[in-house]
């Protein structure tokens with residue numbers, strides 16, 4: 001059953017990935033019985049997020065030609081995807097989004113909604129002057145505030161993208177440097193050694209129905225491996 005809000009949700013293909021965006025306050029089918037414990041003890045707003053995220057993930061599975069299946073949660077909070085798929089979920093107060101792709105195409109994927117909240121004094125904890133300069137080249141008319149938000153959201157997407165592959169839960173915002181490659185693509189370069197050093201993630205900014213989304217993609221070919 002689709003959401004009752006007209007025109008929503010939106011399902012869009014982006015390369016190998018399918019992105020399903022919906023409102024959190026829409027009417028969705030119930031969670032699958034195995035997922036229902038995920039909402040135990042949660043407040044109403046969180047229950048809605050979980051319901052929206054799982055249903056949007058199933059819409060994306062269907063769009064990928066897969067059976068819609070359960071999405072449970074691992075101990076570190078990351079979603080547990082059905083065999084053969086990688087994926088990621090994000091919510092803001094109004095929207096939820098799920099991005100999924102076949103593991104034959106991508107090793108991992110991460111998504112984040114840029115909810116428009118300014119970073120203010122925490123800007124320097126999230127992004128360096130070098131990164132702001134690189135982003136300014138990519139988005140020449142954007143203000144420093146907007147660039148800071150793009151960097152923040154890109155790094156949240158990167159965190160979600162790398163976590164299932166590296167198991168790295170302690171990755172800090174400055175452990176990743178955002179750069180623009182020779183083709184004008186936004187890429188994430190690890191500033192530290194370790195498992196992540198073998199990976200180069202691409203980051204794409206998308207706008208669907210006015211909602212800004214940052215999508216991090218880890219291709220199947222790893223640098224140095």
Ligand SMILES: CC(C)(COP(=O)(O)OP(=O)(O)OC[C@H]1O[C@@H](n2cnc3c(N)ncnc32)[C@H](O)[C@@H]1OP(=O)(O)O)[C@@H](O)C(=O)NCCC(=O)NCCS
Pocket residue numbers: 049050053073076077078079088089090091092111112113155156158159160161163164169171172173174175176
């Ligand atoms: C986990 C984290 C990325 C979630 O981001 P958020 O902006 O708070 O929340 P969002 O709504 O965008 O995303 C929530 C979803 O993230 C996913 N998530 C949670 N923990 C995760 C993890 N360890 N790995 C991958 N995905 C995770 C879940 O799917 C969750 O939704 P669900 O619980 O309904 O399934 C964030 O809280 C966090 O801990 N960040 C660590 C610091 C960081 O980002 N560093 C950047 C390093 S480059």
